[in-house]
Amino acid sequence: MNSLFTALRYRSVACLLLALLGLPAAVAAQTTTIEGVVMDAKTKEKLPYVTVAVPQAGVGANTDLDGHYTLRVPAPYTSVVFNYLGYRTVTKTIVAGVPQELNVQLTPTAALLNEVVVKGQKQPRYRNKENPAVALIRQVIDNKEKNRPESYDYVEYDKYEKMTFAFSNLSEKFKNKKIFRNYQFLFEKQDSTAAGGVNILPVYMEEKLAREYYRKNPEKRKTVALGTKQVQFDKHFIDNEGLSTYFNRMYQDIDIYANNVSLLGNQLLSPIANNSPTFYQFYITDTLKQQTPQLIELSFTPRAKGDMLFNGKLYVTLDGNYAVQQAVLSVDKRINLNFVKSLNARLDFAENPDKRYHLSKSALAIDFGVSQNKGSGFYGERTVSYQHYEINKPEGPEVYDGPAQIAADSTDHRPDAFWRRNRPDSLTQVEKAIYTNVDTLQTIKSFRRTLEIFTFVLSGYKSFGPFEIGPSNTFYSFNPVEGFRLRLGGRTTPELSKRIYFETYSAYGFKDERWKYFLSSTYSLNNKSVYTFPQNFIRASFQRDTKIPGQELEFVQEDNFLLSFKRGVNDKWLYNDVYRLDYVHEFNNHFSYTLGVKKWQQAPAGGLYFRNVEDDRPNPVANLSTTEAMLSLRWAPKETFYQGKLYRVPIIGPYPVFTARLTTGLKGVLGGEYNYKNVALNATKRFYLSQLGHADVTVEGGYIFGQVPFPLLDIHRANQTYSYQLNSYNLMNFLEFSSDHYASFFIDQNFNGFFFNKLPLIKQLKLREVASLKLLYGGIRDQNNPTLHPELYQFLQDAQGQPTTFALGRQPYAEASVGVANIFKLFRLDIVKRLTYLDNPNISEWGLRGRFKVDF
Known part of the structure; x- marks a missing residue:
């Protein structure tokens, strides 16, 4: 290196x-x-x-x-x-x-005209057939593979990125607030054509320099980071690394030669996609004969104004390559993108020695705002320059080997001379001042208070330096077993230690009058934060708390206040004592494994009971003890994250994620009562369907070897809350179905407003259509059927002796939903229909479920 x-x-x-x-x-x-x-x-x-x-x-x-x-x-x-x-x-x-x-x-052209007779005539209908503009774009499409950098055997270049953000369209009243009286230098005047307003307040800037390598066979991409520089906010309030990751996710590279262009987490059909003539109208609007080679200006516009498409112009060479020499892109205000007031991009291409073209510079500017037409907003611009291109000059194998991304030493501590030497263009006076002005801005007490409130609302944690208290949404909740529940917890931060982390909470239920608590300690083995990729840590924890069997929540605490509200009967709970020791090791190729040991004692609470049959008489069981060894394998190729100092959230992309888990019960070890093996496999992938949005598909299966009581079977993920949970069965009751072998299929389709955008009036609301289908096949073998083996824990029954826990038969459990997303830009509402097992007691055949989610 x-x-x-x-x-x-x-x-x-x-x-x-x-x-x-x-x-x-x-x-x-x-x-x-x-x-x-x-x-x-x-x-x-x-x-x-x-x-x-x-x-x-x-x-x-x-x-x-x-x-x-x-x-x-x-x-x-x-x-x-x-x-x-x-x-x-x-x-x-x-x-x-x-x-x-x-x-x-x-000066605009003006001329005095004699009397003119204007005769109206119907504009000819746009047609692809015999249209010279369509013939030209088909030539561009036919030649695009040879005009992509990937057509070369080897490519390398320097890539310089500059990203700036500012609050835009600020009123004079805001600018002249008392708190800014002595800080007027923070504001800048900017033309309304750029940021939607006159006053702007620059608040962020980031620069990156890297050397990019590409090898065609075997295909390999390599990025060597040479320098990074960004505005540094107070780390107590804002996670700078997470902020950088978020902004870079919003402002991705634009590949005009790809079929779909990723922007703001959405995909817009490229004007030179294979099927672009189906969705775009093309017009030849100019011929630039003074250029060498000559260029054709090809304008394009969506056939349906609300579709996820671009407006703009392509400048195409007439030298036989039909390459794009320049592209100018924008979007219609009616497009179904949230908070986007305007979006403009420009791509410039430079000529290679073989007369083909490579991308030399790109600029993407987006003006954000709650309102499309007025009010303050947020303006961001990202420019990327590509220099020092080398074509078909292979490097040694050591360059291409190893991880896809590496960093040179001290990339974030480059001196100013390094940046002056390597920037393609010098910074403007406004840009030069951002780094120092933001430091000054953070000295304003009212601004710091705003940051503190903003951070607490979004993260739910209040920082006290080495320790944070939270999350706030778990401070108070309620359930039938504990009654009113109060909880207080927190976690340490890197200010205490970058290698050792502690997390804890304590809770008290006023109905059962019992204390619950949790404590974990994590030690990093690679001198990095345990939240930073690649992870390599060991964690020990103990938890004494309540739990609903079969409820598995992702990124949400079970005692979240909003989840306290549940439908139907919800009195079957567990008291759990769980001791865990886990070792996690991730590799740079995004393969990881986890080794763990778990001692688990379950005791029934509320309406739940453990009971077998001895001498034809019910025999209550006070608790169930198991000891488990676990091996988990995960492979998520090219996975990226929203990376923060105390969190890491995967970014859903086009690549699949595979997970395999083997859990072995150890009888006689630390009080374990059963021997068994539980194997589970899972694969999930997002499929991008161009104008039809995207579909999230999950396939899962499991098999239990050995004889176990029903609490150790796979209790399928049910949901009796009123929130729509993507990975649970939203109309299945808790503990309704258990299996020792199963297979499931989930699909959640988001159409991104493809149909609503074509409906008058409705399209103004920017609503989005969603639909889902969930299927579950499974069953219980004879050796685990409590009806055939009285010594096993019996399935649950209600007070009238009617069964409430079942095994799946030949028919799968199935539920489907249709819904509307993007309501007020933050809410999804689904009508859910249960399709099978409608004769089971206390079930809901229909349900209305909601989910908060903010998307662009």
Whole structure:
């Protein structure tokens, strides 16, 4: 790794010396660099896509979204032409050999007309057939594989990223608040075309530099991080690493040659996707003959304005490659994206020696806000520059081997000279001030109080430096066994230790008058946080608490206040004493294993009982003790996370996740009463279906070897709360079904508003359609059937002697739902229908379930 970084460093130094010593003089002697802004002479509005050219030399450029251009004019030419449809053409004279700024104002074309007779006629219907624009886009589609970097055997380049964020469209009233009286320098004036308003408050900036490597066969991608720099917020309030991960998830790289472009966790169909002519309308709007090679300006727009599609322009080469030389993308306000007021992107491609093109620069700007048209918002912009391209020059095998991402030493402590040397463009004055201004902003007491409240509301934890108290949603809850329940807990932070972590809580039930508590201690074995990938830690814990058999919640505590509200009879609980010792080891290829030992004592509570039959008489059992050894294997290829200092949440992507678990019961070890083996397999994957949204599919199966009482069977995940749980059966009662072998299939389909977006009035609400289907096949073998073996714990019955726990038969348990998501941009509501086993007692055939979820 050190030799690799040293090679890269010396290569950068060599390039720098060449640039400093010889290159500028040669370029200066041959070309004149001019740059500037083009705007409307009357409105002062900046004009995008203006043609700036030297026709005699066959060179030209276009202004970007902000009206800015840069053009290198060959010597000895001194005339530059500015041309834009609807405006008078302007010719400007420049001084040869001297870099200069040339700002131009264009005047709209106006002419006095004689009397004009206007005859209306129906606009011809748009058709793909015999449409030259569609024929052209099909040529682009047919040639896109050879125009992608992956068409080369080897590719490498430097990748520089810059991301900035600011509060935008701030009113003068906000700016002049008392707390900002002495901090007016924090605010900046920005044109409304960029951020939706005049006053902005820059609050975040991040820079990254990396060397990217690609090998086609065998396929391998490698990223070597060379430098990172970001605004640092007070770590008591905001997790800087998690913030960076979140922003980078929102602003992903745009691959125009892919069928779908990932943005804000959604996928938008690319204008050069294989089936794009089905969803887009294409028009040839200009021919740029002054360019070399000549370009065709190809405009496109969605056929249905509300679909997850782009508006924009493609500039396509007419040299036989049909490559994209530039792409300008935006989205319609009616598109079903939450909180997005505007989205604009621009991709620029540079020519390779073989006359093909590679991406040289991309810019993505998004203006966020609760309201589409007014009010303050949040403006973010990410620019990426690709430099020092090397094509088909293989490196040694040591470059491609190992993990996909590695970091050079001290990447986050690079001096300012490093960044000045490696930035493609120098920072603006506003950008230079962000790092220091945010430090100043955090000294304002009212701002710190706001951060503290904001952090507590989102995370539920109140920080006291080395220790945090929370989560707040578990402070109070209630259930039929404990009555009112109060809980107080917390956890240590890296300020106490970066390698040792403690977590604890204590709770008291006022009905059962019993204390519950939990304590865990975790030690990191790789000198990293136990929440940081790759994990390598050992954890010991003890828990004495209540639990509902068969209820498994993901990322939610069972004593969450909102889950206290349940339907039907909910009095079957357990008192658990659980001792655990676990070792977790993750590898860089995202394979991991967990080894664990668990001593578990279960005692029935409330309406739950353990009872077998002896001499034809019921025999109550006070508790059940088991000792288990466990091995869990997990493989999640290319998995990414929202990574924080005290949390790690997987980001759902297109790659599958496989899990295998083997649990072995050890009779006679630490009081264990049974020998058995429980094998479970699980596979889950998100399928992206382009305009039809995405489907989350889970397949699971399990098998128990040996004879066990029903509490040790697979008690299927039921849900009697009013929240919609993705991985549970929402109309199954707790403890209703148990199996010693089973297979299940879940599918949850989110259509992302594909149908609602086509309905008048409804489409204004940006609602999204969802549907799900859950199937469960299973059963109990004779050796585990308590009817055939009275010595086993008997299935539960109600007060009238009617059974309430069952084994699945030939018919699967099935339930389906349809619903509406994105209600008020944060709520999902499903109508759930139970399809089978409708004769079981106390069941609900229909149900209305809700779920809070915020998406873009």
